[in-house]
Amino acid sequence: MKQQQTQRSYKPLTELEKKLITCHHCGSDSFVKKRKSRGKKRHQIYICKKCGRHFTYNPEKSAKVHIVNPEAEYKKDIWDIRNLGIPNSIGQYCYKLNFVGIEQPWLMTPAKQYIKFILSTLSFSSASEKLLAIKQFSRFLTLSYPEISSDGIDRSVVISFLAHLASSKLSVSTRCARITGLKGFFEMAYQNEWLGVTRYLVRKEDFPKRPKSQPRYIPEHIIDQLIEHLEDLHAPVQRMVLVLLECGMRISELLHLKSDCLLQDKAGDWFLRYYQFKMKKEITVPISREIVRVLQEQIRYINENLDLPFSYVFTANEGGARKEGFKPTAKLMTRNSFVRYLDKLAEQHSICDSSGKPWHFLPHEFRHTVGTRMINNGVPQHIIQKYLGHESPVMTAVYAHIHDQTMKEEVAKFHGKVVNISGQIVEEVIPEAQTEDLQWFKRTVQAQALPNGSCALPIISQGCPHANACLTCTHFRTTLEYLDYHKQELKQTEKIIQKAEANGWQRQVEMNKKVKANLENIIRGLESND
Structure with missing residues (x-):
């Protein structure tokens, strides 16, 4: 009886439904029916095969009904990039650019022109970051120079804004991002005569000195405690931890790992193929047979416990991370849910750092841990760069200083x-x-x-x-x-x-x-x- 109901719930869709219905989260038209919603007005609920999210058919939210009309969209104060014909990135769930925070009328039009240019050359995230810089500058002008016009923007105003940023609680990297966005905006405004500003309003010396990047790796005694109590995690979460500890993937890459990620060559060696959202490229790295078994076991687990197609390796718990037990559902686990599982384990077993402070797990620390271990084991930097998918040696060099510190510690142990x-x-x-x-x-x-x-x-x-x-x-x-x-x-x-x-x-x-x-x-x- 249950099988008949399941087959009836997932009956094939008509051609008209396939044309109209799309996931309003990711825009995919690959989905299956699940159930009817509760209440008087019952709606059909669908599950997206791409992002694993539930959605209902809503013409206002459906990506299919987004009519590409850039000129009409540019006139709005909130842009939806899907209406601009800009394809969304893998794993992207945000599509809006909000200009509402820009309070000066003379600043609004140049800001839109600048963001329009950025969208044509860079990514949506870059456009969002630069828009934040312009909006923060607008708020500063409202508070400090309420009557100022475009002709009044000079070096003294910029210096005041730099002082305003320095007095804020923003990190050095965030301040640099704000200054970079403003610098690019003023340069474009001068070149295209959008504003009556002079050149070099923002200069090289205006950027605060960035602290040397330090890898945020997990100490070995924390790793030992995590491995010791690993069996207290749900089996899928255990497998996620093991993959992160060997492969050093970003959490977004792990959550979007496809079920066809395993490759084997003629010599019998195994490789893991996955997509790097940050670098916008697919990479393939060698992995151990232990991790191959872990991933194969997880794929079998998904096939045995899900009644509908799911193209990813890891799923979310049907009741969320706070619910006891784990029942897989055709939905991607979120980063926060993964962190919640690990923090709950740390609290349960009193996993603390060297000072006795409870340890809070951050997914990206697993990536830094892998890089640190490799550099300490004498792996050449160019190999680490390729394995982690870094774009330049500078990114890999962050781990290099750990080698010096480790060597000092080992020398100290040897000499005594x-x-x-x-x-x-x-x-x-x-x-x-x-x-x-x-x-x-x-x-x-x-x-x-x-x-x-x-x-x-x-x-x-x-x-x-x-x-x-x-x-x-x-x-x-x-x-x-x-x-x-x-x-x-x-x-x-x-x-x-x-x-x-x-x-x-x-x-x-x-x-x-x-x-x-x-x-x-x-x-x-x-x-x-x-």
């Missing part, structure tokens, strides 16, 4: 401590603030390498005052790396002392006894647990 001839620890922790240039200065100018350690006497000094007597010099430094060397040298020194005493060479006895005492101090200092 640095001692002088008295066995006293003189250097234990390398300051994190030291740059590569400072490290080079320290190695090249301030210290001399020796077969059994190093000399802290600067090279630029007037030479060593000791004659072949580093083991009696206060500038001598050594580490655990040379412990075996020092033990052998101690044995040789004891033999020299025995021979010198037997021959009555008192000077050699006195000199080598000092060396012996210092070697014993060095060995004792390196082997101690203090």
Whole structure:
């Protein structure tokens, strides 16, 4: 009986329905019927095969009835890019450009001209970002220069706006985006004579210095706790975590992973193919057989638990992330739902950082974790660039400094401590603030390498005052790396002392006894647990 109802619910659509009905979320005309809505006025509910969302047929929202009429749309204060004939990007759910926040009439027309130009050359997101810059500048003018006209826009007004941005709570990157949008707008307005402004209103020195990008990777002890309690997550969410930990995908790329994502070559090796929304390209990366099994298991899970076609690997829970249990539905999981699952796990098992603060998982941190692990394992940057799908080496270089920090930590673990001839620890922790240039200065100018350690006497000094007597010099430094060397040298020194005493060479006895005492101090200092 249930099977008959299911077949009746998903009966084929007529040609007229196929022409009129489209998903108003993504504009796709690939869908299936599901059920009737409740209430007096019952409407047919459809499920989009592309984005997995539910929708009803509404001529006002349906993408099919959007008549492409750019000239009429440009006259409005809220543009729908679908009416402009601009194709939507994969995974895009926003289509509106709102000019309502621009309060100066003389600013509205140039702003529309500028955004119209941006849409013809760049993406919808770029146009949205630049429109935000113009709207924020308009709000600033309303508060600080309510009576100003286009002829009054000069360098002093721009400087005041820069000060306004600096006093706001915006991040440096957001401030730079606002300044970039305004700079492009003024340049276009000058070139096309949209406004009576002069050139170079916004200059290079107006941009705040961007802090060096730091990868936001997940510490290994957090990863260990996550893996330890992974079985407490629902099986589909477990598989999502495992894929992120190996492949370093963006969360949007994982959520839109297609069921035909797995490829195999003639040698039997497996590859993962997916689309990068940010770079607008499809990439293929090698993956392990463990992840292949994880994805194959998830695909079987989808086929066995869904009664209707679904072209994606991962689905949402029918009751949402807050509902106990997991029943897959033909709908894409949202980023917030995925985060909610992980945060709930962190709260349940008290997963905290090194300071004891509860850990909040961010999906993009998995991508940074993969990049950090690869750079620490010595994978060449150009390989990491290709694997993560970076457009330029600059994007991959963000992970490079982690290698330096990791190397310092590993060296510290290996050396353990640095001692002088008295066995006293003189250097234990390398300051994190030291740059590569400072490290080079320290190695090249301030210290001399020796077969059994190093000399802290600067090279630029007037030479060593000791004659072949580093083991009696206060500038001598050594580490655990040379412990075996020092033990052998101690044995040789004891033999020299025995021979010198037997021959009555008192000077050699006195000199080598000092060396012996210092070697014993060095060995004792390196082997101690203090």
